[in-house]
Amino acid sequence: MFKVGYFYTDCLVPMVGNNPYATTEDSAAELSINAEVYSLPSRKLVVLQLRSIFIKYKSKPFCEKLLSWVKSSNCARVIVLSSSHSYHCNDLQLCSCPFRYLLTPSMPKNVQNKIKSLNWKEMEKSQCIPGIEDSEFCVRIPGGGITKVLYKESSSREIPMMVLLKFVSEGDNIPDALSLVEYLNEWLQIIKPSVNDSTLSALPWKIPSSWKLLFGSGLPPALF
Incomplete structure (x- = not known):
């Protein structure tokens, strides 16, 4: 999917970081924020990705704003x-x-x-x-x-x-x-199962590169 914009809101804790979906060094330099919008035109699919927690008492105003956007976007x-x-x-x-x-x-x-x-x-x-x-x-x-x-x-x-x-x-x-x-x-x-391989147990999803760091880096060899 391709990033097509941001969902601007003051309801989420501000955050900024590197591109979590980077595949090259150049794309890794792109910045990502707390709420971004991605699109897959071939499937008429739009995805809102949230990466931050809500500010206290701001979750309901966020829902109202999000659903207003959904309604206006048909x-x-x-x-x-x-x-x-x-x-x-x-x-x-x-x-x-x-x-x-x-x-x-x-x-x-x-x-x-x-x-x-x-x-x-x-x-x-x-x-x-x-x-x-x-x-x-x-x-x-x-x-x-x-x-x-x-x-x-x-x-x-x-x-x-x-x-x-x-x-x-x-x-x-x-x-x-x-x-x-x-x-x-x-x-x-979204991904059609292979009709030629009945043994296929999992579909070929692309794993985000950032998931490699989900639990931090490995243990330093110097410990041993």
Whole structure:
């Protein structure tokens, strides 16, 4: 995908760094900031990449500004890739597929039918106040950041949105990221599976060069 612009906002902690997707020394010198927009015209796909945390009390204004931009841009649909703390899972969730989805009411019927044909699991409702027996049931996404706010606001604004998330634990989440995007690819077919190789277990995603430094450099040989 190609960088096409920035999403300017005062809701995120400012940050600047080198290009995390650099493939050459020249491209490594490009600067990246906290919210950037990438595009893949051949798939009519636009991606907003967030790289910073929210300033206190600024997450909801950010969601409002983002959805206003979505509405004015006439996006056909919005997909939010997210996660939720696995230690909040109930017994049923622990023993089933770790992926869940949510659809806003305005999502087109053909998309709803397609998702049902994939046999994906919809996010279950749980007690709004855990541990209180007479508490009402609602959608909870603990550890999901702004995911629930985006979902609720999109529902009220009649924005067609899907939330696709995975139950995850703290640690090395690279396998989670790859499995989530492969799960999404079952629907969108961004990369089409090879018909000639039935043994292909993983699609040829390009791993960002910055992931090499996710846990820092290796142990210095001088230690030994």
